[in-house]
Amino acid sequence: MTEPLRVALAGLGTVGGGVIRLLDANRDLIKRRAGRAIEVVAVSARDRAKDRGVDLTRFDWIDDTTALAEYESADVVVELIGGSDGPALTLARKTLAAGKAFVTANKAMLAHHGLELAEAAEAQGTALKFEAAVAGGIPVIKGLREGAAANAIERVTGILNGTCNFILSKMEAEGRDFAEVLNEAQALGYAEADPSFDIDGVDAAHKLSLLAALAFGTQPAFGDVAVTGIRHVLAADIAEAAALGYRVRLVGVAEADAHGLFQRVHPHLVPVDHPLAHTTGSLNAVVADGNFVGRLFFQGRGAGDGPTASAVVADLIDIARGEFGSAFAMPASALAKPAPADTGERRGRAYLRFAVVDKVGVLAEIAAAMRDAGVSIESLIQRGANSDGHVLVAIVTHEGPERCVAQALEKLRGSQSLAGDPMWMHILG
Template sequence: MTTPFRIAMAGLGTVGTGVIRLINENAAMIADRAGRPLEIVAVSARDRNRDRGVDLSDFAWCDDARALAGTPDADCVIELIGGSDGPALELARDSLNAGKSFVTANKAMIAHHGMELAELAENASVSLKYEAAVAGGIPVIKGLREGAAANRIDRVYGILNGTCNYILSTMEKHGSDFEEVLKKAQELGYAEADPGFDIDGVDAAHKLAILAALSFGKALDFGGVETAGIRSIMAADIGQAKALGYRIRLLGMARLNDGKLFQRVNPYLVPESHPLAHIDGSTNAVVAEGNFSGRLMFQGAGAGDGPTASAVVADLIDIARGDSGSVFAMPVQTMARADRAESGNREGKSYIRFVVADKPGVLAEITAAMRDASVSIESLIQTQKTDDGSVLISMVTHSSRESDIGASLATLSSSSSIHGTPMVMHLLSEAD
């Protein structure tokens, strides 16, 4: 009889229990595809007595998740605890040092410690897999690591956070304000009670850093991701973008130019002709542009117990049948750190929205600051008053250096006529 591939798993939330159900329900098919059956032998979670809707009686229980690394009959450890440090990281280090393969859905841990863990895995000649860490059930890691392996990837970008995409596409559909839609997203379970990780762009930045390392063969640099979220986007911005033929989406964007790595998470105005403009709800989508493959697009559910469990088990099948290879598509020792590209040197069109006092001379003040910074205005719209009597002014610039736009806004920062911080979003183009 073929020896089972034995698994120890930390974390029995919705994804962990989804992994158990998936392995049970598709056991015969999984065994055929893996070349041997998958068998969970040990588990760990915070509450031993909680009813999770799955039978745990056949599994050894470890109160301390870190002890799973020492499970003598386990070939592989799954980590579904979360967190960039703490027990998750200790379990990863201990498992790899013990010569066990490791599967995780933890994008924060990979973004912060992926280089160290990859080196441990490669030194121990075991696998470290993380398909579920980026875009849930979408096989984008496998697609880039294997399917596009012969290509030079020129840029990788996409919608990497389902919560933000749900909020923006719902605002677009119903003309609702941000706070109203955020509250609805929390009621539906799309957003956490503390949504900052999602709406401030941190979650997307973790994923982007991983995709950039995999795409360009450069060391992970999460600290180099310029990050902005969607808190300041108003219903009026959505409407103005639509009138101009664009839709607003929070995008992660990475590109390697002349050896310098550019990474940014920011709301973009996406042309309605681009496929990403039509990604609605909590769906994720990643675009990679290869020099021979052309544009590749990966789209699907970016979260949820079923899609994420599917990605975890797909990694297990790969390991069980002996598929191996470098963690980031090339040996970690060859992945040098790239210099960071200065975003101020980038050129393109931008959308800028001001909230201003309703009085004469304000528009002239804004246009003068733009002129003095060598920023040319392509179109300008002044909208109705807000509830407090302020006026919204929105404009789209001609192609300009981002540093020049920053200089114009710095000039205006001391103006008593401008309320709050202007909203700046870039227009997605082939030059990004």
């Protein structure tokens, strides 16, 4: 009889509790699919006395989380404590050095240290698995690493943060402004008390850097992701987008070509006929374009105890079967060190929004800056004064180099006609 796969679990928050409940609820099914039982044998968390709604008395409690790496009765360690460094990274390093398999949902740690950890896993002939680190329960890591392994991936595009998508969808459906909807998202538990990590795009950028590494065979390059969040998106922007046939989404885009690796997380205007335009609420979605398979579309819940626990246990089933493979779809030594692409010559259309002083000559000043920078204007819309007494001006450009738009905005920097910084959103092509 095959021995069970023995699991040491670090972190007993929402996802950690979900892993235990899932293993309990689907125990027989998991055993049949894995070829052997999967059993938690030890756990560790900050508060031993906290009621987590699951029976923990059957497991060994380890006070020092990093000591799980040396726990002799465990074959694999699952890390669900988070953080790019600190105890999570120490646990990862010690676990892999000990030759044990390691499963994590920690996208920040992998974005910063993924190459090092992949090399350590390969040196020990063990597994580094992270399906739960990107898009929750959506099997996008497995889809790119295994299902699309024969393809050259040309582009990866995704909605990678449920908090931002919930906020933008609410603003779209109800015509409300960002701050009001953010407060509601916090009250409902969709946003943290300090939501900066989500709304400023950092969480999505971590995930995009991992998808790019898998898709293009490059080392994770989080530091090269251009990031802009959603905190400055107005209800008026969303209304203008709708009138033009678009929806506003925080989108991550990654492409690799001879000019380097392009990675961006920005608010985009997404055409209503694009699949990402129909990803609403807290859902996540990823679109990958392969040269033979064509377009692949993954959509589902990107967070929460059930979806994320599902991804963690899927990794455990792979390990129980002896299916390890390279963490980033090829040996770490084969991952290219990417040069960041220069976005200046990248061509596209843009949405630009200005809050301006209501006076004669303002439109002429904006139009002159566009003309002098070589930006061709497709449409210009001026709305009446808002509650601050400022007039909103929205411009959609024709396709052209991004450097021209950047130069036009630089020409307008410091203008007495502008109230605050302009909003630049790319139009998804």
